[in-house]
Amino acid sequence: MIAGAILWLMLGATPPISLGVEAPEALGCPTIADLQDRVRATLGQDPFDDAASRRMTVVVSTEGSGLRADLRLREGERLVGERTLRAPSPACDDLFAAVALNLVLLAEPARALEPAPAPEPTRAPPPRPRPPEQAPIGLETWAGVGASLGVSPGIAPVITVGAGYERPTWSVGLETRYDLPRDRDFGGGAVRADLLGGAALGCLRWLRFGACASVAAGAQRTAGDGFEQVRHTRTPFVAAGVRGTVAWQLAPGWRLRVWGDGWAPLSRTTLRIDGEIAWESPPVAGDLGLSVGRGF
DSSP states (O other): OGGGGGGGGGGOSOOOEEEEEEOOGGGOOOOHHHHHHHHHHHHTSOOBOTTOSEEEEEEEEEETTEEEEEEEEEETTEEEEEEEEEESSSOHHHHHHHHHHHHHHHHOHHHHHSOOOOOOOOOOOOOOOOOOOOOOOEEEEEEEEEEEEEEESEEEEEEEEEEEEEOSSEEEEEEEEEEEEEEEEETTEEEEEEEEEEEEEEEEEETTEEEEEEEEEEEEEEEEESSSSOEEEEEEEEEEEEEEEEEEEEETTEEEEEEEEEEEESSOOEEEETTEEEEEOOSOEEEEEEEEEEEO
C-alpha cells in the first residue's frame, strides 16, 4: 500500500498544492482538515494553498472487504500523475496514513531522498551484578565459643572445635563441644551439670547463609554439692537438631561465622537429691555462638 508513494519522488521540487478529498460519509474517514494537519505536522510547514494550480484529488471507495484511494495530480487541466492505494481493512486509518505519506513526498521530495540515519549500534546490556558469593573452601577447620541453654542448670559457656568439607551449595562436618558446668542453688547446697559430646552436621548453603541438620551424642555429668550424700552421675546425651549460620570472609581462606542451634534431646537427665528432683534437663535446648574457620 505504501509502495505507491514512491511515484511522487519523480516529480522534483514542487510548489504549493491544493487538496480535494471525496469519501463516503458512511466510512467515517478523516476529514480533509485532519489529513492536512497530519501532513503539516510531518513537514513542519504548510504546503497547501487552495489557489495553487497544482491540485491533488483523493477519491476513496470500497473494494471488496477493503478500501481503495485513487490519487490524481493535475497541473491546471493536465494530468501529471495518478496512483491507486489499497487497504485490506475497511477502516480508513491505514489508508489515510498512506495518503498522507504520498502528500508529504509530493510536497518535499528532497526530504524523502535523504538517506535514512544509520541505526545506533546495538549495545549488549551490562551484566547484572552478582551478589557477593562465598568462595568454595574445600576442607575447613574451625573453633568457636558461645552460650547454651537447657544443657545445664543455667546459661553455660560452650566451646566448639570442628572440621568439615565444603562445596559451593553444601557441606558436611564433625564438631566436638564442651558445655562448661553451671551451678544452681538447691536446698542447702548446689547442683551443677556439664556436657562433653560431638555432632555430625549436614548443611545446605546459599551465598553466606547456611541451614543444617545435626545429630549429637555425648555424656552429661551432674553433681550435687553441700548435701549429706554427694551425688555424681553420668548419663548419655543424644539429640537431634537444626543449625542456622551466617558467614563473612575475613581474609582469603578465613571466615567468621555466627551460628545458632536448636536441640531436641532424645534422652533426658534427672538429678535427684534426697528423693527430690533437683534438676531435670528440659525437652528442648539451644545455643548461640561465634566461630572462626580456616580453609585449605
